[in-house]
Amino acid sequence: MSNSTPQKEHVKLERGLSNRHLQLIAIGGAIGTGLFLGSGKIISLTGPSVLFIYAVIGCMMFFVMRALGEILLSNLNYKTFGDIAKDLIGPWAGFFVSWTYWFTWVTICVADIIAITVYVSTFNAAIPSWLPAVIAAAFLTILNLQPVKFFGEFEFWFALIKIVAILGLIVTGVVLLVSGFRNPDTGTSASLANLFNDGGLFPFGVGGFLLGFQLGIFSFIGVELIGTAAAETKDPHRNLPKAVNSIVLRVIIFYIGALTVIMAITPWRDLDPEASPFVTTLAYAGLGAAALAINFVVLTSAASSANSGFYSGTRMMHALAQDGHAPHKFALTDARGVPRRAVFFSCVFLFSATPILLAGESAIEAFTFVSSVASALILFVWSMILVSYLSYIRKFPERHASSTFKAPLPKIAPWIVLAFFAFIIFTMLQAQDTREPLLYTPIWFAILAIAWQLRKRALIREGQPITSAVELPGMGEDAEDLSTK
Template structure:
């Protein structure tokens, strides 16, 4: 009797994401809930200089993503940041990057689910908090058990909601500005001069300007998702450069454009930091349901972030298993290219959101601290991308020379980005609410160092390599025919 095929197979991830999926995933990663809810607080602390803050951060993230894009396209066998780090720095680097990124996104995913319960409570306070949390977790699991194109569709439409909301705000604000709208609360008339009339562009001096960076940087968590999704994207040589190159335009429109309009309609010092400036601007235009609508937008934004985090976590677990750094069963995929067992493993941790909500405020406060720690982890992951690029330039100058998507000022860019992240760490140390979480992060890396030593000894004892090998790109393979395997030029 013939045996039935196993439910899981050791096959590769499916390239099921199209260009439109990748473009909207890139937008969703670059524009988070911080713009809708947190921008009011940032404006109150920095004034109009928030525009320069987001411009500088956006520029640095663009340079980092250009470096990541070149790395990914230099070898299409790279599937995650962990693959890049282990190949260019060493097996330990892949181990550290992959586990740190997995923990970061699982924790942020749980935090997003908790946030969703708050938005649902605004709509209907009678619904127990655990109900939307459980429903959201189940939906996330079901979505991530489907082929990757379903993840792409979900992110496409939820990112579209954010885009429509921001563009609607810009158009609404522009109409109020052109018509000379007089604010009934402040008695001021809409004018672009509000940007410099109330204390100048830097009303709080250097200290306020610097403080804004440690608040603004975390609005960009998720911009690197475009790199995670690249492993499952059709024609990455064409689609990845397009997604990365548009980051600057997105920052200009969605951050600079939206906040400029908001501060032109209402002087920055008249904005309530506890109220979303999006709600305020829409309300002035006569849109009475502004608060309800923005809460729906933020709810979808949080759901999108949770879905992205869950997706990234499962792909990192898949990569860890293939390297022998996690149980190898998590490295199996089903016939549709879905790493089901990695999905179920991550689900166990995501479902911890239920007891967190049931145990009350004390646990949630502790979890808020853990979330702040996880947020600082992303700086480590971003820094490792920059360090990997430095190693890439030294080890594979020929790949950089023939790259169709070369990083601008490649010898300077990674060092500039690393210096910027060091500056961000200093600002985190200066602020009281971020100092303690930052000082706690070394505990995680000490734990990882111990875990790496245990893992390394186990692999050596079993006669296994310290990490799975990354295959050479076709043009570097010994038997490659340069005339037929040269990668097509990517559209820049």
Template sequence: MSTEAVSQAPPSEMQRGLKNRHLQLIAIGGAIGTGLFLGSGKLISVAGPSIIFVYMVIGFFVFIIMRSLGELLLSNLHYKTFGDIAKDMLGPWAGFFVSWNYWFSWVIACVADIIAITAYVQWFNADIPSWVPALFAAGLLLLLNLQPVKFFGETEFWFAILKIVAILGLIAVGIVLIVIGFQTPDGNTASVTNLWSHGGMFPMGASGFVLGFQMGIFSFIGVEMVGTASAETENPRKTLPKAINSIVVRILIFYVGALAVIMCVTPWDQIAPDKSPFVSTLTTAGFGLAAFVIQLVVLTSAASSANGGLYSGTRMLFGLAKDGHAPRGFAWTNNRGVPSKAVFFTSVFLFASIPLLFAGDSVVAAFTFVSSMCATLILFTWGSIVVSYIVYRRRFPERHAASKFKLPFSRVSPWLVLAFFVFIAGTLLYGEDTRTPFLAAPLWFILLTVLWQLQKRKLQREGRPLTSSIPTVTHPLDIED
């Protein structure tokens, strides 16, 4: 796109079209993704019942990350994303790295979701060529993200409702089966004792428990989406704290509760690693129709996750363009407040899921590779939030003191998270399935380094600032309050 064309259509702003109910359900939907529905089968086969503790530990640290992000965003409502926070706290280079990395990680996550959609569709009909649902899903995601943000919020609202009802329904059915001592056609009796009667809570020992953290991290990718969406929310000071504080309850119910019930009904060593345990459990229990319905919900869940990912990625690309770190055309929004050029550009990469389906031995193999790469990149994104918080607390003690949404134990918590990330990096390097994508990740950061140096020199030659500044004046929303 030429400079003249850009000047004739100057960048406009996105609209605050998301309401409280949208943000709350986006927060819930972001915490219930493809990693839970599809990846948990593989995780159970690796870690056994100890996967429950894996999710508890990861959930604890994710909560700290989100509380850090919440305090940062509310310290200045002019922050649109954590890319804005990174450039303000760490420098222009950090905004470039964090924003492009987050965009790329969501492109990869969306590819993983499309691969998962393919697996779900083939559950209904194995004769359907894998490229057909992948192509259809990519096209549908493009169409959905060209709609106004209010439409996105409404879509995610109902997607999230479906996920919640499905998981709560599965938990309720599972509890009933446990209470009545239901015997499956395989001769297993539903019982809480199934959690420890098949080799104990840690049947694979410490190594299995440690390996559970690799893909467990992927299950939580998307919780930070609520931070991106808050920039298009009507009243973030009221809605964002509610959404973040509810994370603990969501993790306990949707992750710990659901998987505990599944392993009580079907012993962990009889759950197929290449299938969704949510569907296979109901099928094993003889609830064919319920399994069919759950499969539909799981399918929409993957679509929801990809939809939210494409939304987050395009908003990050929009911010990059406004900072001068991406072509100016991506900062253009149409008359409905949608950064449509950023949407089209990002959507092109979703079609990369199609050749990946033919590269691996199975859909799950492709999903494992892609999700592992994504888990590696998200560590950098989450790490930038935590490091930005450490700098913020030192540089702006008055903002921290005035905050009504402070991070608990803020002197120690961020450092615990960084130590945990070192541990996660070790697990990704330790596992055979995750080692290759982990070792491939530095190539991406080398590329980013080269691109930053080129962009930096270009901006300096043109006499432009290395990034756009963050306003320090009172935000209009605070004036209205």
């Protein structure tokens, strides 16, 4: 009993992320393994039409993030997507969204650790695959046991590395285009005409273009990390809109700009679908040292993505415990605001990457399956954000009317994006490598449905609320923030 008071005192997360942290987390969240590695496979299946695929997905994600931004700023007591769902849809929705988002990011962390082993093997194939997996899992655990500002600093610098690498590639590509670079081995020249010369912008027709969406969506997992980080960000009313509004510019520069340069330098059919197109292009241009450097960037990108996912997963576990939907001990934080028990619980799943590697036939096969599962689950989370937004404008029209950060086309855009997500599910069913993981996901939701009924009945039997209440705007620890809006 003597420990009850300290436990109650240490359940709050600390707002330790500054504006520069949030801006770089926002950028880094949209630049991950999907762009550096996965874009090569998409290009092989769609050709230059990949540019339109990323443009369309980026536009849809902008609407999702604007809706999320308006909701978060309408009540700073929303700390997670689960808080939003339970308050605007119902307790069951908070349970489903929170556990699904936690499981999604644990899955992505495992995929990224598997990817790290692949990247390490490019430097030294003699290194056993389990060794970098164990080291990466241990490093991520130690890093996430530190105060949130350490996470912010880590993501700031590693996001900066990714940004510099992509901008460097774009500048190098422009120089090669202007100078009329000609590859002595293949006889091809760097030219924007390479985007049109081999079958045009849509070499595989409309069918090939549409099927590219089911792979392209994985590249955007992480863009919603802004919402998780907002709970630990200083002055969210000023910093969150900046991060959300930068999404369009990020997509234009880092996706469309970089891939346009890549396919202008290297004819798209010459890109290896199993390798990073960034590395292939620099090697194609005879810049071997730069290609090696990009290999290092791809490695750090996977580590950064895994770190972001681990951070987000532990915060979701902390929120689940506060709602009574996970063991209470996971809600406790230390004096520095770190949910240590949630970190230790989640780290168990990070180390599961090692037996997956040892049991599987190849690391690439394991990565493809795990990442496809994550793509299917994240579509559910994004969809619930939109459903929550529709509920928000219906239940709280006064908040929507007074918002200084209204989402565009509030009554139309959510339905358009939900229809687009349904289309993505359809395309995932058409391809063998994404169909099987998608067909496994109903098992997860069946488990959640059973777990929700059991947990709800247990809470009612104990005389406990089935979820914790979200305080009204202006109440709680964020009252001062709102007063300075």
